[in-house]
Amino acid sequence: MPFALDRRSALKLGISATASWAISRTFGATTSAFAQEVRPLSFQLSWIKSIQYGGFFAGVDQGFFKKFNVDATFVSGGPNVDPIGNVASGQSQLGDRPIGPLIVARDKGIPIKVIATVFQKSPYSIISLAKTPIKSPQELKGKTIAVPTSARPLLLYMLSNSGLKADDVNIVPAAPDPTALVSGQIDGYCGYITNQGVMLKSRGVDIYAINTQDYGLPETTVTIYGREDFLAANKTLVVNFLKGAVQSHAWALAHPEDTAKLMVEKYGAPGLDYQAQLTEIKESKPYIEFGIAATHGLLALDVPLFDKMINVYRTAGIVKTDMKSADLCDASFIDLALST
Missing domain, CATH: 3.40.190.10 (Periplasmic binding protein-like II)
Structure with a gap:
C-alpha cells in the first residue's frame, strides 16, 4: 500500500505541513520506483x-x-x-x-x-535466373519484368536514369510467388532477395540479383x-x-x-x-x-x-x-x- 500522510495526521504527530509534503513526495517517489507500470x-x-x-x-x-x-x-x-x-x-x-x-x-x-x-x-532486387542473368538496368532492354503495381513508377524512374525508355521493357504485374521466373514466362522479377529470393533458392533454383538501391532507388x-x-x-x-x-x-x-x-x-x-x-x-x-x-x-x-x-x-x-x-x-x- 502506498505511504500516505494527510495534514491532520501530520499535525497529531507534530510534523509540519511542509515536512509532511516532503515525506509524501519521498515515499511516493519510492513507491513509484518500485512499482513502475507495465x-x-x-x-x-x-x-x-x-x-x-x-x-x-x-x-x-x-x-x-x-x-x-x-x-x-x-x-x-x-x-x-x-x-x-x-x-x-x-x-x-x-x-x-x-x-x-x-x-x-x-x-x-x-x-x-x-x-x-x-x-x-x-533487400529489394531485380531477380533473374543465373543461367540468363540480368546484371544491370541496361540489360532490362527487351526483357519481360514482373513488378508490383505500386513500384512501377520507381522502375520507370530507374529505367530513365539508365538511358532506357518505358517501352524498352515489357512490364507486367508481379504475383507474390516468383514461379513465373522459373517457367520462363518472365525474364526478371522485382522482389526481396530475402523473401522471394530465398523462396527460389529453397526450391533449388540458381538466381542472380541486382539490388535496386545500388542503382539509385534507396529504400x-x-x-x-x-x-x-x-x-x-x-x-x-x-x-x-x-x-x-x-x-x-x-x-x-x-x-x-x-x-x-x-x-x-x-x-x-x-x-x-x-x-x-x-x-x-x-x-x-x-x-x-x-x-x-x-x-x-x-x-x-x-x-x-x-x-x-x-x-x-x-x-x-x-x-x-x-x-x-x-x-x-x-x-x-x-x-x-x-x-x-
Missing part, C-alpha cells in the same frame, strides 16, 4: 508473422520489452490488411511498412511519423512509424519500446537458429519452413546492420537518406508536395533509446 502497446505488422519480424518476437520471448515496462503485442498483417489505416485510426499505436507507402501516406496528409527502421538498406523496410499525436503524448512508452526492440534485434541476429525456431514453433504463421526462415534471417543481417546502424546502433534513422528517397519519389511523380524529411521523420525517439 504499459500495453499494439504494433501493426505490415505482413504475416514470419522471420522478417523475428527480432520483435525474440524480444517478446526473451522479455526485452517487459524489461522496459512495455507489454508489446504484434498484430498480423497480410494482403487483406490496411496497416497504415489501422495505425492512423488508432487500432494499433505503432506499425511497420516499407518506406514507399509511408512517404505516399504522409504526402496525402495522413499524420504519421517515421521513428526508426530495422532494414537500413532494402528502408520494416520502417517503424506511429501517429503524430500518439507519439507526442507517449514519448517515454515509445522510447522504452524502441529500447526493447534494439536489444531484441541484436539478440535475434546473434541467435539466428533460435530465432528461426521460435518463429516456426511458437510465434509465426502456420506452415513456415525452418530452413527457409533460418536462411532469410542470415541473409537479412547485412541489410539490418548496414550504414548508420554500424555507427549509431540498430534501428537508427539516417535522416539525409530519407530526403533522397523523398526526392526520388517526387522525381518519379509520386510525391506531389514539398515534403521534406523533417515532415516525415522524427529521430528523437530512437536517438534517445540508443543513448540511454
Whole structure:
C-alpha cells in the first residue's frame, strides 16, 4: 500500500505541513520506483508473422520489452490488411511498412511519423535466373519484368536514369510467388532477395540479383512509424519500446537458429519452413546492420537518406508536395533509446 500522510495526521504527530509534503513526495517517489507500470502497446505488422519480424518476437520471448515496462503485442498483417489505416485510426499505436507507402501516406496528409527502421538498406532486387542473368538496368532492354503495381513508377524512374525508355521493357504485374521466373514466362522479377529470393533458392533454383538501391532507388523496410499525436503524448512508452526492440534485434541476429525456431514453433504463421526462415534471417543481417546502424546502433534513422528517397519519389511523380524529411521523420525517439 502506498505511504500516505494527510495534514491532520501530520499535525497529531507534530510534523509540519511542509515536512509532511516532503515525506509524501519521498515515499511516493519510492513507491513509484518500485512499482513502475507495465504499459500495453499494439504494433501493426505490415505482413504475416514470419522471420522478417523475428527480432520483435525474440524480444517478446526473451522479455526485452517487459524489461522496459512495455507489454508489446504484434498484430498480423497480410494482403487483406490496411496497416497504415489501422495505425492512423488508432487500432494499433505503432506499425511497420516499407518506406514507399509511408512517404505516399504522409504526402496525402495522413499524420504519421517515421521513428526508426530495422532494414537500413532494402533487400529489394531485380531477380533473374543465373543461367540468363540480368546484371544491370541496361540489360532490362527487351526483357519481360514482373513488378508490383505500386513500384512501377520507381522502375520507370530507374529505367530513365539508365538511358532506357518505358517501352524498352515489357512490364507486367508481379504475383507474390516468383514461379513465373522459373517457367520462363518472365525474364526478371522485382522482389526481396530475402523473401522471394530465398523462396527460389529453397526450391533449388540458381538466381542472380541486382539490388535496386545500388542503382539509385534507396529504400528502408520494416520502417517503424506511429501517429503524430500518439507519439507526442507517449514519448517515454515509445522510447522504452524502441529500447526493447534494439536489444531484441541484436539478440535475434546473434541467435539466428533460435530465432528461426521460435518463429516456426511458437510465434509465426502456420506452415513456415525452418530452413527457409533460418536462411532469410542470415541473409537479412547485412541489410539490418548496414550504414548508420554500424555507427549509431540498430534501428537508427539516417535522416539525409530519407530526403533522397523523398526526392526520388517526387522525381518519379509520386510525391506531389514539398515534403521534406523533417515532415516525415522524427529521430528523437530512437536517438534517445540508443543513448540511454
